[in-house]
Amino acid sequence: MSLLPLTRVATSMIALTALGPGGFSIDLESKLYETVSVKDFGAKGNGTADDTAAIQAALDWAKGKGATIHVPRGDYKIMNTLVIDESTTTNENINRISIVGSGMDHTVFRWAGSATGTMIEYKGPEYGAGGIHSYSRITDIAFISRADWNEEGTVITKYYGIAFSAKNMAYFRMDNIRTQLFETAFRLEDFLSSTFTNIIARGLGKGVIGYRNFTAGNPDDYQTGPNNLTFIGCTFSGCRDYALNLNSGSTLTYIGGSIENNGLIASGAEGYRYGVRIENSGVEGGIGCTFVGTYFEHNMGDADVVIEQGDPTGNPALPPRGFGSGYTFLGCTFNRAFNDQKTDFNIRFNTGTLSGALTVIGCGFLGAGSYEPSDTRPCIQLPTNSAARTWKAIQEGNWFSHPNIDAPPWSKTQTFTVLMDNDQTVPNATPTLVNFRKVATAGNVIGEDYGNNWRDDLRGWTAPFDIRMSFAVKVQYTGSLVAGNYAVLELRVNNAVTRTYPLVSNGGGALLINCDLNLKKNDLVQVVTTHSAGADRTIFSGPDATYFTGHPI
Known part of the structure; x- marks a missing residue:
């Protein structure tokens, strides 16, 4: 019996017949492209060979083809950054790369590069909101790095690398990913409209860092994000510093999952420790x-969730760019169970100079085990900054294990703020009521509840019932005092002086009072000022110059 010689034929010349009615015939080469493995490019996946070049070759081949790169079961050693470069791609060309493993327990990308290196980097173009519309996904892979330990082998002293870094991209998915031992798991710059599902991130320096890339010195020249990010069923646990830190974005949605045992050790110049910021x-x-x-449990440091409004440009010389936001917690669990492993607060809410609304409904706040509750560590911490002038908070249907110690005494609370509708002349050496008025045409910000207790006819605020209030008052005189003269700001209750702020010599023209007062029902709170300039002086009525604000505590 003789065998006929076999002739090699180009796969593009072999046609495959459609399997069913309406199907299309396709050549073998195109069919093979539908499932391409990194092993087709020489990857070994044996844990010892450097697979960087082979996997990069697969990614380079897939670019522009819309191909899915399969990563079979194996342990793939990565020594240098794998780059998915879409920086020159337009949104009209949506043939994007996807990477699919064989499961987070079976396919491992193991980082063996430098401590400051990045294992996977996705580059979008430098234009438009969110840069590139990626329409791509990474799924069913474990990202594992390495760490240095102390001599006893009990504490990690150094983590290595960044697992995944993305810049200028949108419409991305990451599913069924396990990551460990990186300095940072995910760094997201100008990143939006993307979903993370079943991410198991444990034993890291930091979990997720998301931020907006402002051009230096210009807060209006930026891309976007981190906006419209959704996390479903994700776990962030055992992060040295924090689980998530998202700056200058909007609409983070976190459904289910857990954030626990984070903020174990504060590191670096930041010194941050918390669950989420x-x-x-x-x-x-x-x-x-x-x-x-x-589910929040056993986090350490500031709070399980820190809400902070400030300057999103990162440059204190530039004005804040936010417009205020709403923050909602529904059916969440907050546990503090150890006295030596706890947060100062479960939720810390600080709106800075901007407006904000906090809603907490149907949540549970447990202090158990060795944890010792204290009224200095309330479950929900409201703004204490004197500049926090327009916020509201609602908590309803929540359960507190220590309702008389660290639970909020309020169910609905908010600030009131009154301004001046015109500049005011203050005669020399004459105590004068500051002309705060609840006048709509002046654009004054009035709280829906406690603002209704403002009395224009008395130029003051009346307590609706026995209440403890935090007040912040600022009065800005035009110009500065000359040497030897003074100005005084007084906060009076029922015409009795309770707090004063003296300003002497060349100290400028701003007077400030920040204080907490226990008030009885119908107590009248007013602001009085006087000066010794020798001639009339003027109070400037700008909203950031002169204001009277308060909120219950």
Whole structure:
């Protein structure tokens, strides 16, 4: 019997017949492209060979083809950054790369590069909101790095690398990913409209860092994000510093999952320790974050969730760019169970100079085990900054294990703020009521509840019932005092002076009072000022110059 010689034929010349009615015939080469493995490019996946070049070759081949790169079961050693470069791609060309493993327990990308290196970097173009519309996904892979330990082998002293870094991209998915031992798991710059599902991130320096890339010195020249990010069923646990830190974005939605045992050790110049930090949101949307059914436990440092409004440009010389935001927690669990492993607060809410609304409904706040509750560590901490002038908070249907110690005494609370409708002349050496007025045409910001207790006829605020209030008062005189003269600001209750702020010599023209007062029902609170300039002086009525604000505590 003789065998006929086999002739090699180009796969593009072999046609495959459609399997069913309406199907299309296709050549073998195109069919093979539908499933391409990194092993087709020489990857070994044996844990010892450097697979960087082979996997990069697969990514380079897939670019522009819309191909899915399969990563079979194996342990793939990565020594240098794998780059997915879409920086020259337009949104009209949507043939994007996807990477699919064989499961987070079976396919491992193991980082063996430098401590400051990045394992996977996705580059979008430098234009437009969110840069590239990626329409791509990474799924069913474990990202594992390495760490240095102390001599006893009990504490990690150094983590290595960044697992995934993305810049200028949108419409991305990451599913079923396990990541460990990186300095940072995910760094997201100008990143939006993307979803993370079933991410298991444990034993890291930091979990997620998301931020907006402002051009130096110009807060209006930026891309976007981190906006409209959704996390579903994700776990962030055992992060040295924090689980999530999102700055200058909007609409973080976190459904289910857990955030626990984070903030174990504060490191670096930041010194941050917490579970989640939502900072400077509202630049491009009215919702800062929504947590639904999330489990918070054993975090350390500041709070399980820190909400901070400030300067999203990162440059104190530039004005804040946010517009305020709403923050919502529905059906979440907050546990503090150890006295030596706890947060100062479960939720810390600080709006800075911007507006904000906090809603907490149907949540549970447990202090158990060795944890010792204290009224200095309330479950929900409201703004204490004197500049926090327009916020509201609602908590309803929540359960507190220590209702008489660290639970909020309020169910609905908010600030009131009154301004001046015109500049005011203050005669020399004459105590004068500051002309604050609840006048709509002046654009005054009045709280819906406690603002209704403002009396224009008395130029003061009356307590609706026995209440403890925090007040912040600022009066700005035009010009500065000359040497030897003085100005005084007084906060009076029922015409009795309770707090004063003297300004002497060349100290400028601003007077400030920040104080907490216990008031009885119908107590009248007013602001009085006087000066010794020798001639009339003028109070400037600008909203950031002169104001009277208060909120219950």
